[in-house]
Amino acid sequence: MRIALAQLNPTIGALEKNLEKVKKYYYLALENSADLVVFTELALIGYPPRDLLNYKSFIEQERALIISELMPLTDQPGTPILIGATHRQGDRLFNAALLLEKGEIKSIHLKTLLPFFDVFDETRYFSRFTDRKIEMIDSLPAAITVCEDIWNDLDYFPAPIYDLDPLEGLFDQGARLLINLSASPYHMGKHALREDMLPFLAKKYNTAIIYLNQLGANDELIFDGSSLVYNDRGELLYRASDVEEELIFVETDSLFRPAEIILPPDKDDIETLNRLLQLGIRDYMIKTGFKKAVLGLSGGIDSAVVAALAAEALGSENILGVMMPSPYSSDHSITDAVELAENLRINHRTIRIDQPLSTFTELLNDGKGPRQDIAEENLQARIRGNILMHISNREGYLTLATGNKSELAVGYCTLYGDMAGGLAVLADVRKMMVYELAEHINTVHGQKVIPQRIITKAPSAELRPNQKDEDSLPPYNILDSILELYLEKNLSAAQIIAKGHDEKTVQKVIHMVDSSEFKRRQAAPGLRISPNAFGSGRRMPVARGYE
Amino acid sequence: MRIALAQLNPTIGALEKNLEKVKKYYYLALENSADLVVFTELALIGYPPRDLLNYKSFIEQERALIISELMPLTDQPGTPILIGATHRQGDRLFNAALLLEKGEIKSIHLKTLLPFFDVFDETRYFSRFTDRKIEMIDSLPAAITVCEDIWNDLDYFPAPIYDLDPLEGLFDQGARLLINLSASPYHMGKHALREDMLPFLAKKYNTAIIYLNQLGANDELIFDGSSLVYNDRGELLYRASDVEEELIFVETDSLFRPAEIILPPDKDDIETLNRLLQLGIRDYMIKTGFKKAVLGLSGGIDSAVVAALAAEALGSENILGVMMPSPYSSDHSITDAVELAENLRINHRTIRIDQPLSTFTELLNDGKGPRQDIAEENLQARIRGNILMHISNREGYLTLATGNKSELAVGYCTLYGDMAGGLAVLADVRKMMVYELAEHINTVHGQKVIPQRIITKAPSAELRPNQKDEDSLPPYNILDSILELYLEKNLSAAQIIAKGHDEKTVQKVIHMVDSSEFKRRQAAPGLRISPNAFGSGRRMPVARGYE
DSSP: OEEEEEEOOOOTTOHHHHHHHHHHHHHHHHHTTOSEEEOOTTTTTOSOOGGGGGOHHHHHHHHHHIIIIIGGGGTTTOOOEEEEEEEEETTEEEEEEEEEETTEEEEEEEOOOOOOSTTOOHHHHOOOOOOOOOEEETTEEEEEEEGGGGSOOTTTOSSOSSSOOHHHHHHHTTOOEEEEEEOOBOOTTHHHHHHHHHHHHHHHHTOEEEEEEOEEEETTEEEEOOOEEEOTTOOEEEEOOSSSOEEEEEEGGGGGSOOSSOOOOOOOOHHHHHHHHHHHHHHHHHHHTOOEEEEEOOSSHHHHHHHHHHHHHHOGGGEEEEEOOOTTOOHHHHHHHHHHHHHHTOEEEEOOOHHHHHHHHHHHTTTOOOOOSHHHHHHHHHHHHHHHHHHHHHHOEEEEEOOOHHHHHHTOSOTTTTTOSSEETTTTSOHHHHHHHHHHHHHHHTSOSSOHHHHHSOOOOOSSTTOOHHHHSOOHHHHHHHHIIIIISOOOHHHHHHTTOOHHHHHHHHHHHHHTHHHHHTOOOBOOOSTTOSSTTOOOOSSOOOO | OEEEEEEOOOOTTOHHHHHHHHHHHHHHHHHTTOSEEEOOTTTTTOSOOGGGGGOHHHHHHHHHHIIIIIGGGGTTTOOOEEEEEEEEETTEEEEEEEEEETTEEEEEEEOOOOOOSTTOOHHHHOOOOOOOOOEEETTEEEEEEEGGGGSOOTTTOSSOSSSOOHHHHHHHTTOOEEEEEEOOBOOTTHHHHHHHHHHHHHHHHTOEEEEEEOEEEETTEEEEOOOEEEOTTOOEEEEOOSSSOEEEEEEGGGGGSOOSSOOOOOOOOHHHHHHHHHHHHHHHHHHHTOOEEEEEOOSSHHHHHHHHHHHHHHOGGGEEEEEOOOTTOOHHHHHHHHHHHHHHTOEEEEOOOHHHHHHHHHHHTTTOOOOOSHHHHHHHHHHHHHHHHHHHHHHOEEEEEOOOHHHHHHTOSOTTTTTOSSEETTTTSOHHHHHHHHHHHHHHHTSOSSOHHHHHSOOOOOSSTTOOHHHHSOOHHHHHHHHIIIIISOOOHHHHHHTTOOHHHHHHHHHHHHHTHHHHHTOOOBOOOSTTOSSTTOOOOSSOOOO
């Protein structure tokens, strides 16, 4: 038997458009003699649909398209389809896998484990179903599962978060093939986790595994495909691309004999991050209807890395870098930015902000000169934000915000200023990792597209004379380490200090993080690459006591 | 027996400060001979704590304070305490009511129903517990419940959202008194719902009811107290304030005999809204550490209503209204705004934006004059946003955004411009209701504090010559009606048209709503007064297909 797996990139809510893609890949699979074509979780809707699921008419439309457009295909030309879709029973909505065969729904496999943590809200929309049955695929007893259903093995996970493991019941029924329709977003370390957990399951249950994952970025989340096929010995037979749509063919025979070639485990490294951030940019643009992006080029490392990523993602000709020097800008900030723009072959403009800045300061200082206080630092950032948004509004560019996670964490950024934009590319990338990315981008290009001085000079916001980030912040290597412990490991101040960090520094950093929640509440969506990003996965009160 | 109910206003996460308040009211209750003192859901933590619950050290600190500070009180002086708190069992966290007596935890009552819809995320943090026991309070068998536990009566609700009703089991055990510790936020219609559902329960189970609700606003949510006491005939004996902390005393004898005076049901009307929006402003300011608020005064109705609400909430002397006329401002926009400011006795300044506007337009139009396109309309709004944020940053004011829900819904507002601010007061108040509020405020004051012309003139953003809102939008009565059907009833375009609305108008409005999700994603927190506000209760993808 020949199973085709369609690793596709849907647009959330675009039922008709996603359907066209599903049909196109279905026919492509048939041309290649597939006996079954498999699609991902909520394939017509796209994942995560969030509150679109509250519109009953939307759910009804999804089912209507399955009935009118997909079910008939399985009668004529006649090859079955296994696809993720919602399923309603009375007042309850389920996240399901539907097996379509001979013009009908042959069987329905309802999801048991509904993720409710981090960015996930499935208990908000779906009911849980536990009475699961295996399904015969050709002559193979198969456990058909949806995403989270395979992620609660009580032997594998030291602290499983659900109280049951649906795989136990399915394998008790004698399943020999595990099919999982997923929409599982990337974060650093996820590749390694998948490629450790899945062979564990294969060996534990003596089962072959088909793991099919959604591709493509949606708002903050980057779905990295990387669909995987294991034989019943847990040997990796195939790994799909993490940035491209793919149609994968699996001969079921091959799943139950030793592998001819076993693929080595994936290295989830800085290049993975480089590729996936580009995918994040590209998809956000495509799915919000933009072709061109504008960003401020300060001569600093953050905007240099964003420019390089965007140029690669969208084509240099679609990127506009804007230099907006002020009286406080160093000479090298312009020359470095120009050199960068020329290396990347992106468009660039220079719009000095001296005039608007002095107009504002005169207006707001009763005709007197600049005071160089925080208000005027923010003002400069906001004037730049205004200019970028003006170019965006007038010329149809999407504005990319360039701030990194370290800044965003401690509030070292200006609301409506450098935080302005449609997408915050580095919002989940800590400063030390921005440096790594810069070095890596230069390595990939085989030349210093990001000028060396941008990488080596001391970081500065250049909002007052001779300003350096380290005047206000701990050195970034220390800051990043504290942020990791506080934001990603959820440790308390006392616990972080016990790990050897300086007490005053820890207190200061935590205070900065806690008291800048109001800025993050109004931040642009940021691409998520860590297990604990800001954005929809972090829900912190703004008005609260800090202790 | 004399039960004291403490309807308090906690600050989220401020464990020590909330504890001090709990202790203060405990002693006050004792001075008044209470035999039991009851506090609300998660009384030391404040509701909703959201992801603060992910910090294990935070949960441990809460329990440590209960053990070290509250339990000893119930030994000496010796009066028991019933208080909402978290409770950990192994890896699981529960939302609980703890009965503290004789220096110990006498009993623990774990919440069964965990709300997961709208603004609620309890399934994200808490486990569900179903094996509930009644508790003897003095000689009274009592059902001790936490908030949502009472909101799933299968006879009362046409479509209950949970599959079981914990009250059934508790009343099967013979409970005669229902005690509910709540943190239930206000929305329009909630008073009427509570005062209809609670007497229904009293009569159904022949039980007295003590309903104790949290007071005070936290971020978007306004908790309106309004704690209620019913006798076992379902007669309303007491209703607490919806804007003030209160210590309420209930003689249990009075719960089981006919009422001497039965209170009439509450009218949840425009004055309720007026009071609660003020509470929302005041608490957001207090809990974020601000005393003074600044806002732009355009001479329009939205900013007039916000100024009036803020003056009442914070004292006129703490409000600064800023007039920022442009070349497109009408004469009356200034005179009306000045008249308003003088009527309200708030501080006011005029800062014309002609200079920064012309500086920007020259800079951005290659030295040529204004083009009067959308980019320049947004620019004006952003210059005003810059000025307000500059005053905020330099002088320590919190900026109040003044846009209403109708504008925010259709994106008739400028990101980083009029949307800028720490709190969006009218973000959930539709335009027609803003008019009602204006009329009401004048009635309350017994004079036209909001000048009549502000109420009667045609709404205009005044961003180009002779602009009127109705050039771009349907009349507000029609717009508001469509918005209610689309946003609050979740109806589809077809369903709204079937209700008699013009097809083109409906399509246009829905398109405007859908395509401005990106603006709302970056909006300031807005006070919630409807069951379907924007903000944390609405989770819509930005990058998606529109169909």
